[in-house]
Structure formats: structure tokens, C-alpha cells
Amino acid sequence: MFIDGRSVADGTExxxxxxxxxxxxxxxxxxxxxxxxxxxxxxxxxGGLQHDTETQALYKGSNTGYPYYDLDVLRLRYFGGSGNHxxxxxxxxxxxxxxxxxxxxxxxxxxxxxDLDPYYAKAHEVCRLGDYAYSVDELETPGSSRLAFDxxxxxxxxxxxSSTTPFGAxxxxxxxxxxxIHAYLHSNVLEFETNVEGSSVTRIEVGTLHGSRFxxxxxxxxxxxxxxxNARLMLTSDTTAKYGIGNDYGHVGRNFxxxxxxxxxxxxxxxxxxxxxxYAYNENHNGIAALTIPAEIQQEQxxxxxxxxxxxxxxxxxxxxxxxxxxxxxxxLRTDRSWKNLGKHIKRIxxxxxxxxxxxxxxxFRARSSDRQYQLVYQMEQAPNPESRVTLGADKDALGMRxxxxxxxxxxxERNTLRKTNEIIAKAAGKAALGRLWEVPDAGxxxxxxxxRGAWHQMGTxxxxxxxxxxxxxxxxxxxxxxxxxxxxxxxxxxxxxxxxTLSIVALALRLANFVxxxxxxx
Amino acid sequence: MSPTRRKFLCGFGGVxxxxxxxxxxxxxxxxxxxxxxxxxxxxxxxxxxxxCARVIGxxxxxxxxxxxxxxxxxxxILQNSPRPLSNDYDGAGMTSVSQISRNIRNDFAVGQIVxxxxxxxxxxxARICSIYCxxxx
Numbered sequence: 001m002f003i004d005g006r007s008v009a010d011g012t013e014x015x016x017x018x019x020x021x022x023x024x025x026x027x028x029x030x031x032x033x034x035x036x037x038x039x040x041x042x043x044x045x046x047g048g049l050q051h052d053t054e055t056q057a058l059y060k061g062s063n064t065g066y067p068y069y070d071l072d073v074l075r076l077r078y079f080g081g082s083g084n085h086x087x088x089x090x091x092x093x094x095x096x097x098x099x100x101x102x103x104x105x106x107x108x109x110x111x112x113x114x115d116l117d118p119y120y121a122k123a124h125e126v127c128r129l130g131d132y133a134y135s136v137d138e139l140e141t142p143g144s145s146r147l148a149f150d151x152x153x154x155x156x157x158x159x160x161x162s163s164t165t166p167f168g169a170x171x172x173x174x175x176x177x178x179x180x181i182h183a184y185l186h187s188n189v190l191e192f193e194t195n196v197e198g199s200s201v202t203r204i205e206v207g208t209l210h211g212s213r214f215x216x217x218x219x220x221x222x223x224x225x226x227x228x229x230n231a232r233l234m235l236t237s238d239t240t241a242k243y244g245i246g247n248d249y250g251h252v253g254r255n256f257x258x259x260x261x262x263x264x265x266x267x268x269x270x271x272x273x274x275x276x277x278x279y280a281y282n283e284n285h286n287g288i289a290a291l292t293i294p295a296e297i298q299q300e301q302x303x304x305x306x307x308x309x310x311x312x313x314x315x316x317x318x319x320x321x322x323x324x325x326x327x328x329x330x331x332x333l334r335t336d337r338s339w340k341n342l343g344k345h346i347k348r349i350x351x352x353x354x355x356x357x358x359x360x361x362x363x364x365f366r367a368r369s370s371d372r373q374y375q376l377v378y379q380m381e382q383a384p385n386p387e388s389r390v391t392l393g394a395d396k397d398a399l400g401m402r403x404x405x406x407x408x409x410x411x412x413x414e415r416n417t418l419r420k421t422n423e424i425i426a427k428a429a430g431k432a433a434l435g436r437l438w439e440v441p442d443a444g445x446x447x448x449x450x451x452x453r454g455a456w457h458q459m460g461t462x463x464x465x466x467x468x469x470x471x472x473x474x475x476x477x478x479x480x481x482x483x484x485x486x487x488x489x490x491x492x493x494x495x496x497x498x499x500x501x502t503l504s505i506v507a508l509a510l511r512l513a514n515f516v517x518x519x520x521x522x523x
Numbered sequence: 524m525s526p527t528r529r530k531f532l533c534g535f536g537g538v539x540x541x542x543x544x545x546x547x548x549x550x551x552x553x554x555x556x557x558x559x560x561x562x563x564x565x566x567x568x569x570x571x572x573x574x575c576a577r578v579i580g581x582x583x584x585x586x587x588x589x590x591x592x593x594x595x596x597x598x599x600i601l602q603n604s605p606r607p608l609s610n611d612y613d614g615a616g617m618t619s620v621s622q623i624s625r626n627i628r629n630d631f632a633v634g635q636i637v638x639x640x641x642x643x644x645x646x647x648x649a650r651i652c653s654i655y656c657x658x659x660x
Contacts, residue, residue: 365569365570365648422643423636423643426631426636426643427631427632427634427636427643428631429631430627430628430630430631430632430636430643430645431628431631431632433624433628436642436643436644437642437643438641438642438643439638439641439643440641441641
């Protein structure tokens with residue numbers, strides 16, 4: 001059932017078996033998985049069932065690093081969370097994403113792909129992605145097929161995409177009708193309180209924007225408020241732990257990651273009969289092909305994982321009359337959140353790169369290509385970087401909590417990956433006589449092409465590690481040093497891969513729900 | 524040239540033949556032997572706008588100044604072409620243009636590429652462009 005936290009009497013103490021903080025993708029998935037079980041579950045959500053400005057403003061914060069999105073635009077703070085505006089594009093992480101790679105500091109997960117495989121299939125159902133299958137064959141049509149690269153150099157891979165139904169709307173009724181779930185809306189967690197020893201969480205303090213306060217006591221707590229807010233809540237819980245709970249080794253908030261995204265190159269295909277539509281969004285298909293680099297080549301070239309969509313630049317050129325730039329697109333995305341339009345916004349952001357000497361190759365050589373050209377829109381893994389981090393700022397929100405401060409930082413490894421990937425694709429395209437590549441020049445002395453941005457995927461900040469000295473949670477997502485606090489969501493990702501995080505968030509949430517449920521049953 | 528031949532060439536290597544013109548009469552070319560002069564004719568079949576090729580060629584020669592000589596460039600372009608170049612079919616059914624196209628693909632396969640003006644080009648392509656830097660000088 002849903003309970004409006006503003007109606008709970010001041011000073012009330014709620015008791016439950018499992019308390020899930022945050023009703024976003026991870027929190028709702030865990031609650032659904034526990035639905036109908038023997039445990040009494042509390043789901044504590046800051047927002048209501050709809051967006052409201054006052055609650056959303058609690059997400060305001062500041063950016064001090066590489067230019068990033070406004071923190072109150074980036075995420076949504078109501079039932080369903082950012083799952084209410086997600087793009088719906090999904091793909092599991094690759095096996096190499098879980099491996100230790102000696103050219104990427106702090107890489108390697110304490111679990112591997114096989115540990116998540118059973119949950120990925122079920123996550124497909126949760127995300128409404130259809131069959132758990134990733135074959136390019138399904139996408140190909142007589143007029144549109146994959147580029148015939150040597151697959152040992154460049155592969156074509158599938159990203160599946162879901163309907164754009166907001167996550168909260170899909171699962172609202174199910175949560176409402178679950179007898180063992182009490183979902184407290186308009187209820188903001190102010191602090192995690194621990195026992196004197198600081199070895200377990202005893203209670204959370206909850207506040208409402210109406211000024212009332214109540215507490216929730218539970219055997220197990222699961223923090224599931226997103227990568228930025230998870231860190232914020234742990235850092236702000238400093239009554240018994242001076243630097244915040246779970247932060248004995250200073251890792252909370254560090255290694256904040258995004259998918260570094262940009263138009264890195266233009267591709268001019270030779271073949272004129274193949275439309276390459278499988279690499280672009282089509283509302284009639286439930287998948288999009290992308291170019292990826294095989295693990296062996298990543299290892300040989302010491303690059304990060306990366307994928308590229310091919311966006312026809314004729315479409316982008318058609319949008320030239322629209323003001324380009326990230327800001328305009330971000331503002332529109334606040335009210336217009338369909339995947340189809342997300343693609344449009346990406347094209348708009350990069351449209352100013354069209355027509356930049358792109359016909360020059362044709363002016364030189366008698367290429368048989370048609371007049372088509374494609375933007376290579378890259379989505380790149382970001383290497384873990386302790387200096388890329390979430391901290392607490394000086395400003396406070398309406399509840400008196402210090403706001404988040406995000407410093408997004410990345411560097412040489414990402415830059416090298418862009419350059420080497422361009423080269424790998426260019427060589428493979430030339431070798432197979434598929435076309436030519438033109439790299440987008442750097443913007444001034446930045447070392448990066450213009451328009452580098454995040455993909456709205458926040459990760460890291462409470463990374464998973466076997467060693468408490470190197471991470472925040474263990475392989476079961478339990479916070480090191482705390483007996484009963486778990487973390488759900490992409491904040492536990494030690495590395496990010498190049499796939500969107502949602503499918504892995506759901507898979508990890510399903511795994512965690514099973515783990516805590518089993519543990520409680522065993523006692 | 525017959526339409527059939529043109530179609531064949533287009534299909535083979537991504538290039539088409541057009542009429543051959545000879546513009547190589549200045550001092551940079553006078554010492555070249557006949558085979559090299561044939562190469563220059565073949566290049567005219569590959570290149571559409573010499574003025575654009577010059578832009579690329581100039582930048583390439585800036586990176587590789589030791590190649591800034593027509594004979595050197597032609598020698599490097601021909602280094603993997605065992606047969607004399609001409610615009611007629613050879614015994615294997617190949618033309619000079621298709622031989623050069625094959626060399627270009629091979630450049631990409633073995634990593635003989637260069638970035639010029641943003642383009643990832645085979646060295647053969649860049650050298651072809653560079654030859655136009657000497658035209659009418």
C-alpha cells in the first residue's frame with residue numbers, strides 16, 4: 001500500500017524486516033521481487049506519484065569539474081525515479097567489463113558476467129525488452145545489413161530498446177496492491193543512524209517537506225537512490241562516523257563515472273545500396289546495432305570499452321535550423337522524454353559538425369560512394385578515477401541537508417581510446433573497402449572534439465570490491481564494516497562498460513533481493 | 524572507354540576511369556622514365572580535383588618531407604605493384620587503377636595509414652595527392 005509520509009504522526013517509529021530507500025529502478029525492482037514474501041518491506045520514497053517542483057528541487061547541487069548536466073535535471077525524484085525518463089536502450093555488460101585489465105587502474109569486479117547471467121534474462125522481462133537475445137541477424141533486412149568489417153577488428157552488436165513507458169507508471173499498481181509492502185511517499189531520508197560501535201544501521205530518520213519527522217527501524221536496509229544520492233546520504237550520515245558511514249577508507253563518493261559521449265568521427269560509406277538503417281533508431285524495431293571493438297583488440301590497444309552508433313548526417317543537417325547545443329536539448333528533455341526524441345536531441349547536439357569539409361574526399365578521389373555520411377556517435381567507458389567524485393557542498397536544501405557537489409573528471413585513457421578507436425575503425429573500413437573515416441577536430445586546445453557530454457548514466461561512488469580498503473561494498477553489495485546495510489544501483493559498478501546501466505542495475509537488484517531474502521530466511 | 528569496362532572498374536576498387544589528360548610537362552617530370560609518366564596518367568584517372576588533392580598533399584609532405592620528390596613518390600606508390608602500370612587490362616584482367624586500389628586496401632590492412640586534414644588515408648592515397656603539389660610549378 002502507499003502511505004503519504006506527511007500524514008504519519010510526528011515521532012512515529014515504523015518497524016519492518018527490510019527497508020528499501022528509494023523507489024527508482026533498483027528500489028522498485030527489489031520491492032517487486034520481495035512482494036508476496038514473508039518479510040515486511042518498507043519502501044521509502046522522497047517524491048510522490050507525480051513530479052513536483054518542490055521535491056525535485058531537493059536534487060539541486062553544483063558541478064565543479066568537466067561541464068555536466070544540472071543535477072536537478074539529470075535525475076527525477078518521484079516514484080519510479082529516473083526510470084520515468086530513461087531512454088530504454090539496454091545491453092548487458094561484456095565479459096571484459098568484469099575483468100581486471102592491467103592498463104585500467106582499479107578495474108575488475110569481484111563477480112563476473114556468469115554471476116549476473118541468470119538475472120539478466122529476468123531483467124529483460126522487468127525492462128520489457130522481449131526475448132533475451134542479441135543477434136544482429138534479427139535486425140537485418142534486404143536493404144539494410146551490418147557493415148562487413150573483419151569481425152576480429154570491428155564488430156556489430158545489438159542494443160535492445162524498451163517501450164518508453166515510465167517505470168513508475170508500469171509498476172505502481174503492483175506495489176500498491178502488495179500486502180507485505182508499505183511504500184512511504186513524500187518521505188525523505190535524512191540520516192542513517194548506527195549503533196554505538198558503528199557496526200550496523202539501527203534506524204533511518206525520515207523528514208517531510210511539511211516539517212514532520214518519523215523513524216524506520218529494520219533488520220536490513222537497502223540504499224537505492226542513485227549514484228549521486230547514495231553517496232550523499234552515506235556522507236551526510238556522520239553522527240557516529242565522522243566522514244560518513246561506510247567511508248572508513250574514504251571511497252564513498254569517489255570514482256564517479258559517466259559514459260563519455262561525443263561525435264568522434266564521420267564515416268563515409270562506399271556502398272550505396274545498404275542503407276545502414278540498422279545502426280539508427282527505428283520505432284518499429286526493438287533493437288539498434290552499434291559498432292564495438294572486440295575484447296582482444298581492446299587488450300592489444302589498451303583501450304576502454306566503447307561503442308558507436310551511426311547517425312545519418314543528412315538527418316542532422318536537416319536540424320541545422322534548430323539552435324544546437326547541449327543546453328537546449330537538456331531543457332527540452334525535462335518535458336520530452338521519449339527515446340525517439342532523445343535520439344533527436346543527440347543529433348541536434350552534434351549537428352554543427354556537418355558539412356565540415358566532408359565532401360573533400362569526394363572532391364579528391366573518384367569514390368563510388370553516394371552522398372551519404374554518418375556521424376560516429378561514441379559512448380565510451382570511463383576509467384575509474386578517484387578524483388572524479390561526489391562530495392557535500394556548503395549549500396543546504398529545504399530539509400537542511402548539504403547539497404551534492406559533483407566533480408566529473410576523465411583524462412588521458414579516454415582520450416587515447418577515442419584516437420585509437422577512430423584508427424581501428426578507419427583501418428578496418430579501408431581494409432574491407434567499406435569507406436573512409438574523418439576525425440572530428442579538437443575544440444581549441446581541449447584535446448577533445450566539441451560536444452563531449454555524459455550519457456545521463458551516473459555510476460561509481462560506492463564501488464564494489466572484495467577488499468574494504470579498495471571499495472565500499474562487497475560482492476553481495478553489503479557495505480563493508482556494516483552488518484545490515486546494502487547498496488543497490490549503478491553506484492556499485494567498479495567499472496562502467498559501454499552499455500547503458502539500467503539492465504545491469506535491474507540484474508544486480510534482482511540478485512540482491514534474492515540474497516537478502518534468503519539471508520533473512522536462514523536467520 | 525566502353526560502359527562495360529567503366530562498370531567493372533567501379534565495382535572493383537571504388538574508383539572509375541575518365542579521360543586521360545597530360546599536364547606533366549614541367550621540370551619536375553622531365554627526368555622521369557616512360558613507366559613513371561604512365562603512372563602520372565593513371566593518377567589523373569583517380570583524382571577528381573587536383574586543387575583539393577594539393578591541400579592534402581601539402582600537409583602530407585609537411586609530415587614526410589623526405590618524400591617531397593616526384594620520383595620518390597611514384598616509386599613508393601609503385602612499390603607493391605609488380606606490373607607496369609597502364610590503363611589497359613593486363614594478363615590478369617587488372618588495370619593500373621585496380622592495382623593501385625588493391626595497394627590502398629593493403630595499406631589499411633598493414634597499418635600504412637596517415638591522418639591528413641582529419642582524413643584517415645592510406646599512404647598511397649596521400650602520396651597520390653602529394654604528386655599534385657608539383658604540377659605546374
